Amino acid sequence: MGSITQHPIRSKIDALTCALVMNGFTLHDDNAASEVESTDWSFSLFERPDLSNRRRIALEEEGRYTLRTNLLATQLNAMGGAVPLHSFSVGRVFDGADADVPARWVIEGVIVEDGFDARACELVWSRIAQAVYGIGAKARFVALDERSYAVECETGEEPFTLAMLGKASGIARTLLGLPYGGPSAWVFTIDVDDLAMRANGLESRAALYSPVVSFLDQFEDDAPCVGESFSHRAANVLRTHGYREFYGLGLYGQDAYQKMNMIMESWDLNNRGALLQRPFGNFTRVPTVLTPSLQDALEANYKAGETCVKIFEINHHYLLKQIGTKPELKTSLSFGAFGPNIDRAGFKREVDAILTELGIKNHFFIPTDMAIPYDPTDCWVILDEHMQYLDGNFGSICQKARDAHGIEVPAYMAQIEIPALERKSAEELHFVPPEEQ
DSSP states (O other): OOSOBOOHHHHHHHHHHHHHHHTTOEEEEESOSOSEEEGGGOOOSBSSGGGGOOOOEEETTTOOEEEOSOSSTTTGGGTOOSSSEEEEEEEEEEOTTOSSOOEEEEEEEEEEESSOOHHHHHHHHHHHHHHHHOTTOEEEEEEEETTEEEEEEESSSSOEEEEEEEEBOHHHHHHTTOOTTOSEEEEEEEEHHHHHHHHTTOSOHHHHTOOOHHHHTTOBOOOOOSSSSHHHHHHHHHHHTTOEEOOOOSOBOTTHHHHTTOOOOTTOGGGTOEEEEEEETTEEEEOSOSHHHHHHHHHHHHHTTOSSEEEEEEEEEEEOSSTTSOOEEEEEEEEEEESTTOOHHHHHHHHHHHHHHTTOOSEEEEEOSOOTTEEEEEEEEEEETTSOEEEEEEEEEOHHHHHHHTOOSOOEEEEEEHHHHHHHHHHHHTOOOGGGO
């Protein structure tokens, strides 16, 4: 557990982000936008719709909201600007046709120029390929028709698809503010999951999403996460404490909250989640907290025979204030552990150290017995010096939840919302003592 690792999905996102930025592309959104959108914004980005053909997953009975099938639909009207325009976004999309792993990480972007030169664009993509795969790599455009290309990457081995590139649909052009007959507009999409699978010789996306530490330990890498977001900063701190990052499936099953010992009364929307209009596979709802995903990951490790486990996830979840309304986006850090060298006092010290390293020195812990997924004798809320709740709890997982997950050893977990940490860290960073004002 002494090495530092980097999840293959994050590693591939970082490599592609650097390559695109080095070649003149601007990062528009780094997984900050909501994954829930109105069905009015669910449309094809391409003139040839089958370039990115994913089945919608509608929420609630009325189906007014859906999990996004592409990144750019709700962002195009904020991406317009001077031509040439090269911009991209990073994040998850969802596919209702995949009952095993509905979430998928992708990069999508736009290329707007006065005139599209396929040969010149091919050279740009060759430089992108070289930045990711080495100087011997090159990209070749394979025309699918007059409106679309597969960007094939050659590295000396069997060629593979690096990206798909297609002419922007009429609605995409309109949202970019482009007049009819104006500049050429193209959209590209990169399947990060597929590239991460290929790079690591994995046979399925399910394998890529394994939270088991013996799998995650393969990816030893102490390079910091690329990007300036507080989420990246938090990931770096957790990694230096020996935690392995895993990626959750993005949706929960019917029993996710019951297994955590969370109340499932009809009025308790926070413990219910936004239901899917039509459940598929084992999935029935959008998460309201990350800890069910964390406890499932701890269960998978215990059942795999792992004896010392420290794992974390940083991801979106959603607060449902009223049935039929759009769920409110939340982003949290969750982390958990079990093992012979991990006890209550040690986990509490680790939470304290992690908060301090994130720039939150003025924090303290107050015990509570009101958070029922936790052991009532070891559950703590996190406050600052103003007695303000920092949107975080931690402690021992309660016996009922451990029994439901088949975890036969003491286990510990924490969930803290990223915005609360970021605000407090910024407050302390910019604090000036009165005597120095």
